Amino acid sequence: MTKRVVVVGGGIAGLAAAQRLLERGLDVVLVDRGERTGGKLRTGTLAGGPVEQGAESFLMAGPDGGPSAAVRLAGAAGLAGAVVHPTPARAAVAIDGGLRELPSGTLMGIPLAEDPGVPDVSSDAPLLPPGGDLTVGELVRPRRGDAVVDHYVEPLLGGVYAGRADRLSLRMALPKLAAAAERSHTLTEALRSAVAAPASRGPVFGTIEGGMSRLTDAVTAALPDVRLGSTVRELRRHGAGWRLTVGSTHDPGFLDADGVVLAVPAAPAARLLSTVEGLAGVPLEYASVALVALALPATKLPELSGFLVPATEGFAVKAVTFFDQKWAHLHRPGVTLLRASVGRHGDEQQLQRTDENLVALVRHELAVLLGVDALPDPVAGAVYRWGGALPQYTPNHQDRVRTLRETLRRHPAIAVAGAAYDGVGIPACITSGWAAADAVLEGLGE
Ligand SMILES: Cc1cc2nc3c(=O)[nH]c(=O)nc-3n(C[C@H](O)[C@H](O)[C@H](O)COP(=O)(O)OP(=O)(O)OC[C@H]3O[C@@H](n4cnc5c(N)ncnc54)[C@H](O)[C@@H]3O)c2cc1C
Structure with missing residues (x-):
């Protein structure tokens, strides 16, 4: 049977x-x-x-490069x-009142090259024992500095996990770097080895039309x-x-x-x-997030796919995607579509707001972040709530x-x-x- x-x-x-x-x-x-x-x-x-x-969206290549x-x-x-x-439009990070392009030559925001101001001391033993683990912050803070973690690594990790660099498992968040850390005595060596793994050609991300x-x-x-x-x-x-x-x-x-x-x-x-x-x-703990989608009348936005906002900047919004600039197939005449995400693990009180209040907050913060007086009144808006949605490994x-x-x-x-x-x-x-x-x-x- x-x-x-x-x-x-x-x-x-x-x-x-x-x-x-x-x-x-x-x-x-x-x-x-x-x-x-x-x-x-x-x-x-x-x-x-x-x-x-x-x-x-999803990654186009698997761990083996296929x-x-x-x-x-x-x-x-x-x-x-x-x-x-996605279109070639790049993402930025909001730092000190301005939008800075995400630097290239990094792995999840960790610069591949050593910063002369933060010596990458070589240890006698490899950075990680076989099968060992630590948080991303524990590995990166002493070897690249707090600013790198707070401005780039954490917002990028936040985009995926709504989580904190000082809590997230290196092995889950950056498995190739964890594997390389078992063989390396400096972070620079581990990063080089992690990015040398088979890279696939072609676009990194895809979605379904x-x-x-x-x-x-x-x-x-x-x-x-x-x-x-x-x-x-x-x-x-x-x-x-x-x-x-x-x-x-x-x-x-x-x-x-x-x-x-x-x-x-x-x-x-x-x-x-x-x-x-x-x-x-x-x-396993989970983080909750809310996404606020706004359809604005055609509005000129910076030529970016969107931007991330580090927690240290003090906004509730942690990331914004300019949908129709990131995805050509979503472009529609007369409408500008964007989606902001709110909610970080351990700091979820902003999510207690009503939908109306959350939309108002996002509109206000986006205006500040974009350096304009106000965003135009949306043609349509919606809030999508995901309670306890993102695992915090x-x-x-x-x-x-x-x-x-x-x-x-x-x-x-x-x-x-x-x-x-x-x-x-x-x-x-x-x-x-x-x-x-x-x-x-x-x-x-x-
Ligand atoms: C807002 C947000 C944006 C994301 N963006 C991306 C992205 O762009 N790219 C990416 O790769 N990943 C992204 N992720 C992560 C990814 O979407 C999820 O990790 C993935 O979809 C989880 O799939 P799953 O099947 O494990 O669980 P889920 O999608 O959570 O599915 C579990 C299912 O179980 C059902 N269920 C629960 N309890 C019971 C029960 N007792 N009986 C019957 N059914 C039950 C639920 O209804 C649900 O349908 C995002 C996640 C969120 C929340």
């Missing part, structure tokens, strides 16, 4: 897992508590055009021709059994497999499966694992994930996937989903 696998969570990781399980001939049921699949990939409309409410998992998934979903790339939801909708459409508006509340061992409790507490339903993929954030995953004897999730996160996976192997066909474990980026989440599917297939002896 065909074995059944339930994938809990229809974000990009769960979709990737379901796609692979289906491809291998299993009976796949995808369950998500939301009203649509995609999780943090969600395209809406603003002023009559598409706007990303969550993730906007096409990233996102490019491969888009290809498998028939969307290879829909992948488009028409929106990221086209990708998740296409993968979803190929799945035979997708159950939306269904929260999985409990997981128990049942015979040789699993029983999941789905739905409201007054009217629960049961779903039996030979295998399970949990592709949900860390907290719901931990809750589900806690009802299985001997299992526990990984502890602290050092040794990978070790905690490895331990969880070793424990899971002692149970019938069960695997975890997604940003809680293997990295926040879309390609990393897809790879994580595929690996979870492979682990479950192995557990089922398929």
Whole structure:
């Protein structure tokens, strides 16, 4: 009989897992508590055009320099021709009341060249023991100075994690640099070695014309059994497999499966694992963000793709994307589309504001940052809130994930996937989903 696998969570990781399980001939049921699949990939409309409410783009190349998992998934979903790339417009950083272009010759804002003012002392032992970890700040502050971290590294990391350089795991945020640090005695040597790894040619980022939801909708459409508006509340061992409790507490339903993929954030995953004897999730904090999208009447903006705002500058806004200058396919006559993001880990009080208040704050701060009296009245505006959305990996996160996976192997066909474990980026989440599917297939002896 065909074995059944339930994938809990229809974000990009769960979709990737379901796609692979289906491809291998299993009976796949995808369950998500939301009203649509995609999780943090969600395209809406603003002023009559598409706007990303969550993730906007993906890396084109994978760690080996070949096409990233996102490019491969888009290809498998028939969307290879829909992948488009940003314009050459560059990003800037707001420092001391002005917009400065992001310097080139850096890795995540860390200058490759040594700063004569901050000697990069050579240590007897390599910077990192094998498998060791520390925070990005711990590695970079003593060797490149606080200004580099506060002005460039932290805002760039903030753009991805809404997180702090002094808390984030080097191994998760900059895995190539962590690997190079195991062989290097200075940061300069480690950086050179990290950037010397196979570089791919061509554009660094891509997105899907028409929106990221086209990708998740296409993968979803190929799945035979997708159950939306269904929260999985409990997981128990049942015979040789699993029983999941789905739905409201007054009217629960049961779903039996030979295998399970949990592709949900860390907290719901931990809750589900806690009802299985001997299992526990990984502890992980998340940052919340709000995105404010504004469609302005055609407005002249600096010729940039957008800019980052270091926390040290004292604004609530941490980044702004000039959508139609960054993406040519989003350009529409008469409209200027931008999206600002607010919210940093540990400093979320700005997010308590009402939507109206948040829009007013963003308009005021953008005017100050752009050095104009006021922004024109928007034709349309919207606030997209992502509570507890961005994982804050602290050092040794990978070790905690490895331990969880070793424990899971002692149970019938069960695997975890997604940003809680293997990295926040879309390609990393897809790879994580595929690996979870492979682990479950192995557990089922398929
Ligand atoms: C605002 C924002 C912008 C981003 N921008 C980018 C970007 O430009 N590029 C990039 O690469 N990455 C970006 N990211 C990160 C990336 O989007 C995410 O890390 C990734 O999409 C996470 O995918 P996932 O499948 O692991 O989890 P999720 O997308 O969180 O999916 C989990 C799913 O599980 C469901 N679920 C939860 N609990 C249950 C339950 N008990 N029962 C049933 N279903 C449940 C949820 O409804 C959800 O659909 C961004 C993230 C955010 C928040």
